[in-house]
Amino acid sequence: LAPEHKYPAAYEDCLNATQHFLHHLEHYGVDPARVTVCGDSAGGNLAAAVSQTLAGRSDLPKLRAQILLYPGLQALDFNLPSYQQNRGVPLLFRERAAFYVLQYLNGNATNLEEVLEGSHIPIDVKLNYQKWVSPDNIPEKFKVRGYKPRVLLDCTTEVFEKVKRFCEPNLCPLLAEDTVLQQLPESFILTCEYDVLRDDGLLYKKRLEDNGVRVTWCHLEDGFHGIINSFGSDWLSFPSGKRGLDNAINFLKSL
Template sequence: MELLSALFLVILTFLVVTAFYHKHLMAEIPPGFIQRKKLCFYHYLLNFGFVLAKTSEKLGLASEIHVIRTIMNTVPPLKDKHLFIKDVRFEKIKVRIYQPKIPTTGQRRGVLYFHGGVGQFGSIRAYERTCCYYARKSDSVIVSVGYRLAPEYPYPTQFEDCLAATIHFMRTAEDYGVDPTRVITCGDSSGGTLAAAVAQAMVNRKDLPKLRAQILIYPFLQAVDFNLPSYQQNKTFPILTREQILLLGLKYLNKDVTLLNVLFEGAHIPEDFQLKYQKWLSPDNIPEEFKPRGYKPGKIIHPLSDELHALTMPTFDPVFSPLIAEDTVIAQLPEAFILTCEFDVLRDDGLLYKKRLEDHGIRVTWCHLEQGFHGIVFLAPLGRIVSFQSGNKGIKQIIDFLKSI
């Protein structure tokens, strides 16, 4: 009887906490968002996973990162009868190649896919359904790159692996029925960072064909200004908050998380850097229709100590912040597809990069999801019950873009 009473109290406590959390969360979602209950449920599950991971680490059962990786890998793999799927290595890097079985008269386009996960989690397995979907729907050869993860392999190993895989694939593209002049880098979230950084690193290669395009799906592109309109408007919006992205980014760089407030306030930006980057990162470059929802211009704090500057220097590397690459690099980039979401802290990174590219004459196909949030496209291939209408719209436009290449 005592056991049943204890069990009842546990269940009751869980339901009360869940109800309170649900009420609080719903208040964070703007009234205009259509599929509110589904988003709330998904965010609850996501946060439950993070709490479980933290608890596991505190109890000494498994590290937080290991638990998150395990949870992500619970997405069931997909055996697609329309595709040849095989695991190979590009030098030391694991990749999985998805090739359509339908015969073709010529060579196909090739897509190097870099998964998200802030360089610390995510995997080929977790993105199996995503890559199968792109291969099948666009009749493309998809190469999912299993780059090594931090903290076991510190930054910038992730970029180095993606670049090495890209170079290897472009040299051997014809072995997989791919036209080496139709190779595209693609990634979501931090995978979008990697796709943009690899595209930049390839512009001066004379021994290989030029990349045909880059597809950046709600990418993280700069670690200079965390007070842009989208960071203010969506700082507590479900899935990815401003605090979460900064904490994960600091862990990725193996930096002390106590730097969080420094980054929030912009106190990590030297005055000469601020003057240089202002023309690229100014909120004035963001269309006015994106500003009304709770934006207040921020102030940069100066001066900056030499010690703090040294600690934050990696954030100014174009590998980590592709948006602040030099004009000479930006001007040589291939055309781009950029997807942004209205309810995403990273929205303005995409908007600012779009403008930088267009200012240099680079063609940009832009897809903005007015009902979108961070991670929504990842859910699209997982089925109707899990996916959101806006995410389905986004992935369709990505497929249409691929077919146009």
């Protein structure tokens, strides 16, 4: 776990475990045609990265599906509509989301202000990824609760040097090339309306669909980040969370 073990430690742990599992499916009594990876929040990031890495492998069984529950998939823009609308909504505040991804990358949050205002990535790099990471790709209905376009800010070489690995798909899966996405398995994506990470999921859904990947999408209109974690709790369980979990289970059963 970060910050003691920085990127790519968590990604490599998940990749190694998945590869080991796929190499020894007979030992575990698992059908090679029915292996699915799943993760929520930061785990959704890891599941997406592992799926991409394994997508082109011919020496291992192909994954049957990936399930991504309110995943965090990019660190280029913390001013997308969902970040602006839900900046102060529990359980994941906008500032904490940026704080956590910096802890994961560097083990500290010394460039938090630059990341929040968008002055951590050079303009030419942002423009290179704008076809994928852009509020223009978010359906208009998700902007009605409020959205103010931001002016593109440049950054210093010194700052970018510290965060340039944000451009690596193993850290930010939304930035993977089309040729990688085209090989991904059938996908389930869950997003919540009151979640800063909502638009990460919406942008990835669009990218997968644009590349011919079948996506089952579940959007919880009254959901918030982490809502499924409280499922089964006697005193803090939400019908919306059960609905999201039921949708994921139904997707699994349909495979």
